Amino acid sequence: MGNQRGIDELLGLWRIWERGDPLPQGKTKWRDVFAQTLHIRRWGIEETLYETGMIERWRDLVDPVSPGQEIHCQIELFYRDSPNKRRETETAIRALLAEIEGAELSPFLDIQEIAFHAVKVSLPAAQVRSLIDALDSGEDELGIQLFKFPGVMYFRPTGQSIVTLDDGPGMDIEFPGGVPEVPPVAAILDGAPNLQHDALRDRLLFDDPDNLLAQYQPGERKHGTAMASLVVHGELQHDQIDPLPSQVYCLPVMQPNPAARDREEHFPDHVFFEDRIERAVRRMIEGEGETPAQAPTVKIINLSIGDPERPFLHSPSPWARLLDWLSWKYRVLFCVSAGNYLGGINVGVPNGDFAALPDDQKIERVLKCIDRQLSHRRLLSPAESLNALTVGSTHTDSAGDYERGQRMDILPNEELFSPVCRFGHGFRRSVKPDVLFPGGRQMFHVPALDNEQIVVPDTGVRAPGQKVAWDSAQEGGNAKAAFTRGTSNATALATRSAAKIYGVLTDLKEEHDEQIPDELMSVLVKALLVHGAHHKDRTKDLLSKALKNGNNSRRFKEVVARYIGYGPVDIERVLACTEQRATVLGAGEIHENEVHEYRFPLPADLSGRNDWRRMVVTLAWFTPINPGHRNLREAKLTFQPAEKWGEVPLKLARVDADHNQVSRGTVQHEVLEGRSQISLYEDDGHILLHVTCKPDATVNLDYGIPYGLAVTLEVAEGVDVPIYEQVRAGIRAPVPVGAAGGNR
Known part of the structure; x- marks a missing residue:
């Protein structure tokens, strides 16, 4: 229904539904959609002016004592695939501006890669005042064509102040x-x-x-x-x-x-x-x-x-x-x-x-106050x-x-x-x-x-x-x-x-003579920057005490992530390993439906022990975007073990972010812990991790997707297991870059 006829038909069906009449034969599939719908209307003033807050801002700006005042704003246009259609829209906007003695403040900006088409304009205050008066009086038909032109998606403010800092002399240093x-x-x-x-x-x-x-x-x-x-x-x-x-x-x-x-x-x-x-x-x-x-x-x-x-x-x-x-x-x-x-x-x-x-009690009260301010x-x-x-x-x-x-x-x-x-x-x-x-x-x-x-x-x-x-x-x-x-x-x-x-990373490349491609360095940095993050127990306890209730208890991990994301970053954990902590890195480009397999060696001395352990796995990537698709993200990457986390020798379970939520962006960061007895495994014990790539906002992915992967295994300080040395010894290449085998 991507045309005017389709819109007319949809509105007609909606009016039939609102009256309570049966839908025509062949259109009954719309019943389930309409049953979940509050209202259907054409795109108009409600979207272009009210939802952006533009009307209220104009009320504050328009000075009735200064009728010659100019009001500046940004007009964002629906993005048309055809360059000719976009030029036609520009011509129409210029004509509508001329009708009310408005003017362009800037050339039209047209960035195809992000589907953005807009112009900065100056409007006479008298015309803006006329619009406000018409809306306040409940008039059905607006006299100024610019404000109801179907090519306009939004009117938005322009000339924003971005940062403000207090003044002060400062101190000598x-x-x-x-x-x-x-x-x-x-x-x-x-x-x-x-x-x-x-x-x-x-x-x-x-x-x-x-x-x-x-x-x-x-x-x-x-x-x-x-x-x-x-x-x-x-x-x-x-x-x-x-x-x-x-x-x-x-x-x-x-x-x-x-x-x-x-x-x-x-x-x-x-x-x-x-x-x-x-x-x-x-x-x-x-x-x-x-x-x-x-x-x-x-x-x-x-x-x-x-x-x-x-x-x-x-x-x-x-x-x-x-x-x-x-x-x-x-x-x-x-x-x-x-x-x-x-x-x-x-x-x-x-x-x-x-x-x-x-x-x-101060913390609990303030957390509840902030929760009420989330909108x-x-x-x-x-x-x-x-x-x-x-x-x-x-x-x-x-x-x-x-x-x-x-x-x-x-x-x-x-x-x-x-x-x-x-x-x-x-x-x-x-x-x-x-x-x-x-x-x-x-x-x-x-x-x-x-x-x-x-x-x-x-x-x-x-x-x-x-x-x-x-x-x-x-x-x-x-x-x-x-x-x-x-x-x-x-x-x-x-x-x-x-x-x-x-x-x-640069030092590691030189030390181990590894050839991490330059175009993969930034995405590997992205993975490592998140890799040092986790939810601290005290923070989770405070948030739970203040905010957890019967309505959100089953999705409380999402509530926590809304406030702290993947958590505060301990950068020192990223920059250096210890005897009880080892980090292994990977990076590569992956294509649609490929699987890159990584083999993480397990320390021999950890076999059969009953020590607390933590594994952190972070996958980050850069995705192309499709601004014409509601999902936007073209590439969805994920990692998972070859078997379930609870079935790997370390017997791990997720402790931080929700396992569904971590797959919605371009970083999958999982913190897993285990406390039960570790399974016995041979000297070559390992965990296999699979990185996969699927299309999201596209039918087919035409590019290789750059990604970085970081995996850390640790036990508590003082535990007499040389994690770092034994993991290092189990890696065939000191800094594994690219897939360590697997299907391509």
Whole structure:
């Protein structure tokens, strides 16, 4: 029914059903569909304006005292497969704009690979006011054709402010000098940093094709400076300075807003996120026009920004689809922030009573309050991207003791997520955020009155939090630091960790003379970045006590994953093995209906023992996308043992994420444990793992799908089983890359 006639027929059948009349012969199959349907209508104002929040935003913007005011917005169009049809739609939009004396702010943007067709426009306030009046009066027929043109999918806001940080002078800090000699592995797309800051001087490969740095004044480069500081150095601690050995490529994509009171950074009204990000990545890796590739060695791209006007609902945004396509095309990993929620939290009791509660009761109460806010705490676009790693933040930092002042910690547990974090699920209820990294302890202001119940976040630059390089307008501003918090920080630390993992992989390649193809390095980094994640028992207990009930008890693993994804990452577990822990890696390209078989050797001394053991298996891949299909993801990869987990010699069982949910994205991460007696096995005992590939949003997969695989086996520290040595001895190749045999 993909045409007008089909739509008319469907609506006719629906009207028959609504009247209670029998459906015509041959159409009775629709009964089951209609029985589950609340309403069917043509696409119209409800979808184009109300669901996007555009009408309410226009109510706030339209000033009846200034009839000559212009209202800017973005018009997203239904994507037509035919280029000629798309040009016809553009011609029609221009004509409809001319009818109401509107204008284009930008050329039409047409990105076929993500099915995105849109234009930025300026509308006369009088016409917008006329629309609002007509809707308020209940008129059935709108007089302005643009607002009911069938080619329009959505009207959306434009010119969003993306990040806001409080002002403050910062504190003095000393940084050692140094010039990294290794080409960049990580990149940052953000606001412009202070290139002369002592923490960053000579450590960034800065590229500014649009000359955005020139638009900043001293003290306005806070977010870009902070993100660069965290990627390069991590949290700043006086006794631990550990800069990355490689440069970090930095290209500004935001700029100050001269019309805003605080000149906060934003994307201007005439600029598409999608266009600026696509150009930046293409320039970085492929080159732009006559300009050669500026940083072709980059494997990880940090994106600590999101669109506050586009929380994730049901379908991935164009920005998210863009990251999916770029990740697939260039084989790069995007680390994307889940987003922050800076609204107040109603703790449900007067502040004086809340302050007197024991910590566990505070935590339980706040978790329930946050659970009631979930509809307002959805991920911010592009955090729903399938191929990207979405990063949430834990409520922890390295700041140590601090002056409390008129602030309080409403969630006093550093293993939990930050109380300002946003949460999943992702597309098709996949695991999002993927992982958590430290985002700083987030304090809240103590209300002025004891009977107040709403608390709001403190966004100042005092401890606690994560100490970062700070752009200050004061004299000596190139050696300042401040404390900040949030998922932006957590994402920058994830990017830094990914760069360190890349360094370890490079060393392994050289040490073992292994030839991991360059195009597989980023997807292997992706697998390893998730590999160090797991659900901590204390976190699960707190969430269960506060949120588990009869309605969600059977799917409570999904509830936990909504808040913490696969869990906080212990990066040190990824970067090094111990005597009681061994990690084996694999990577390759797999085609449709192939099976890649991996043989994981079991330590001989573990046979027949009764020790606790844990196996962690992580499979990550980059998928091509089909934006015309409701599933979007073209490639579905999975791993499973040749026999059931409970039947392998180690007798393992899943302990963290739901086994169905882990198969909905592009990372399958399984944590398995065993406590019963291990089966006896011979010296060559092993577990066979099968990696398979099936088409999802396509009939046939025409490409090899890049993937990375990591498998870790461990026992408790102090157990006298040399896991590392015996696993290593059982591997025919020291670093198994590609399938260790099997069907291809």
